[in-house]
């Protein structure tokens with residue numbers, strides 16, 4: 001089974017095989033963790049994203065899906081871009097958020113990645129309530145069938161770290 005660890009910090013600095021980006025469908029970079037990854041990783045990541053849009057993803061990366069690029073100057077070897085769902089208080093989109101995690105692990109398996117770091121997908125600009133985002137993240141990863149050995153959740157602030165700590169305790 002995959003080993004899950006939690007860490008507070010900046011995902012761009014983490015030395016794992018692959019880090020996951022909470023991207024947007026256009027793969028053009030943006031704010032939050034997406035902006036941080038492109039800023040720290042350099043032009044190579046954006047060039048790879050543009051190339052994907054020109055070839056296999058003309059309509060963009062669908063919500064709940066994942067695709068890999070180079071990690072440019074980052075210490076990680078790959079960036080796995082996922083698009084989490086925007087939170088909707090009426091429509092239950094949790095299957096799409098689960099899918100973002102499991103699809104990222106599927107792409108990690110294709111890459112032969114043994115260690116993967118995730119941010120709190122959809123828990124920032126996309127507005128997902130933090131405790132629920134943490135629960136869905138942790139249970140999706142623990143329930144996934146994958147060859148990835150270590151998943152590290154890298155949480156940017158104390159509040160998010162606390163929510164993931166509680167979710168992991170509840171799930172273990």
Ligand code: ADP
Pocket residue numbers: 009010011012022023031032033034036037084119120121122123124125126127128154155156157160
């Ligand atoms: P989304 O649009 O999927 O909600 P955001 O980037 O807005 O994505 O937020 C997702 C999470 O990533 C938030 O908890 C935010 O605080 C966090 N975050 C922002 N920058 C970083 C970073 N450098 N490393 C790790 N997490 C980050």
